[in-house]
């Protein structure tokens with residue numbers, strides 16, 4: 183048996199490369215600070231903001247998020263890697279997420295998944311060569327009354343039949359929900375001043391940032 | 398029987414039901430105005446008297462949970478659990494889609510009763526439309542002065558939406574707390590319970606969307622009205638989900654005295670099976686509570702009766718019907734995969750137990766099972782979870798019940814399908830699986 187060695191000296195972040203987070207993105211991330219007791223708590227919002235803007239969260243992006251939140255980059259990676267929603271490498275323009283849980287399976291979800299695979303020519307967690315679609319599966323999407331269902335970016339497609347799949351994937355507007363909205367993470371319009379009686383320092387022993395401070 | 402007047406779903410189907418204007422025109426925010434004149438202790442007593450039991454799955458009395466908060470606390474935080482990820486549950490989604498202000502009003506009442514000044518609504522990321530509807534409603538509530546600085550009686554409340562990122566275990570209250578703190582959603586060892594030390598190490602209350610949506614009605618009509626609905630220990634209106642091959646899958650409301658059969662067959666609920674399909678099995682409380690056979694549909698959808706059928710509890714009261722055309726080994730694999738992939742991996746018994754059950758169920762489904770696998774499944778199921786004291790959270794208990802009840806109640810079918818596997822199949826499958 184031969185051991186495959188990885189060259190761990192390869193930098194995951196090119197030194198001297200231009201920053202990937204724009205000032206606007208950084209400002210958007212910082213706008214969440216008043217909502218939480220710790221900066222680390224802004225991590226999930228920050229990851230959403232970055233992925234929504236850039237498509238995925240690259241290693242340089244992780245490092246820069248860490249700087250903004252004043253936590254170690256490893257803490258960003260630690261959290262990110264827990265959640266299936268975040269991509270560390272480029273994904274397709276649209277992500278098709280097919281539900282594989284029980285109501286959908288009983289109602290023919292497996293055939294729908296097969297039809298999507300056939301149509302796109304990719305397996306789960308792969309992206310089509312034109313960069314248009316990535317395929318994912320997820321447990322129950324809480325749309326079981328419309329089983330089988332799938333999500334294309336933010337739009338839930340209900341009662342999907344395998345025979346509908348080619349048409350569905352060809353439709354240009356299949357990933358948008360049309361509704362009035364406040365911008366994805368815009369704060370409340372009223373009082374966004376945050377808690378008035380915050381303690382000066384919150385003790386969160388399990389918080390890496392605090393541990394680092396103590397060093 | 399007199400027709401049941403919906404309470405929680407009374408605004409569903411009303412034109413513009415998500416807007417503040419329509420909500421107010423139908424009596425909305427009157428309970429808030431009444432509540433804010435009461436003292437927090439009076440509110441807690443009222444909710445205790447109503448015996449409002451948590452709708453998130455565990456059924457713990459809401460008022461009692463609030464009273465665990467330390468009396469001398471300086472701050473309280475409130476988390477609204479809108480993670481809704483138990484298959485096949487979607488009642489919280491329906492509540493947020495059709496009546497977001499009802500949830501916000503309930504959140505304000507809970508916030509005032511517990512003296513919380515911030516409420517985080519933890520929303521699963523797949524809820525895109527619901528996120529926009531809810532954020533818009535929150536904005537409206539701020540503009541109208543129901544949220545923000547001094548909303549009455551010197552009380553101040555901010556509501557922030559916090560989006561999850563795809564993890565079942567973040568619905569568990571301490572996993573949810575870790576997730577808001579920006580960490581992996583790994584549940585915490587209890588005690589301390591969140592009421593003593595939760596989010597940011599502050600006393601914290603976690604409540605489900607449906608639990609909170611009940612509050613405006615309890616304040617408006619009183620505890621006695623609430624306990625008058627439904628049987629014994631299961632008072633108040635309840636949402637039931639039904640999905641699978643029924644004529645009208647959906648979310649319905651009623652008192653907790655209906656049976657599973659009524660939920661499937663009655664015209665004002667599921668409307669019966671689609672033609673040509675016959676019930677084989679039903680998971681009546683979300684998959685984690687366990688399975689019923691077609692002979693057990695007399696079970697009442699309340700907090701007590703499920704135990705008589707070997708189930709864990711009422712759970713989320715979301716029923717999925719499995720019809721005769723579906724093989725139980727396929728169902729077994731689907732559920733085993735769910736727990737196997739959603740275990741957070743902190744506890745050995747849960748991580749390995751759900752992992753092995755997934756592998757065993759997969760090989761049974763693929764036609765490479767062995768008869769002794771069924772006993773191994775049972776043994777594994779019995780040896781993980783909070784109940785035998787081997788885990789941090791309740792996820793593996795929720796895995797035990799469906800696996801155990803499927804194997805016990807459908808054993809002969811599983812044995813038959815294992816016995817009738819094609820020769821040589823197991824070698825083939827095992828070589829692929831291992």
Ligand SMILES: Cc1cc2nc3c(=O)[nH]c(=O)nc-3n(C[C@H](O)[C@H](O)[C@H](O)COP(=O)(O)O)c2cc1C
Pocket residue numbers: 450451452453454455456457459478479480481482483565566567568569570571603604605606608609790791792795
């Ligand atoms: C693995 C697991 C997943 C859970 N998922 C949810 C969920 O998605 N939504 C929810 O409200 N409660 C969920 N719960 C229950 C919560 O831990 C908690 O009991 C509930 O939010 C309390 O609210 P309630 O008292 O208002 O019901 C889950 C529990 C476990 C063990």
Ligand code: SF4
Pocket residue numbers: 566583584739740741742743744745747748788789790791792793
């Ligand atoms: S029981 Fe399972 S899901 Fe819960 S904390 Fe332990 S490993 Fe994680």
Ligand code: FES
Pocket residue numbers: 281282283284285286287321322323324325326329330331484485486
């Ligand atoms: S099982 Fe597919 S949405 Fe619930």
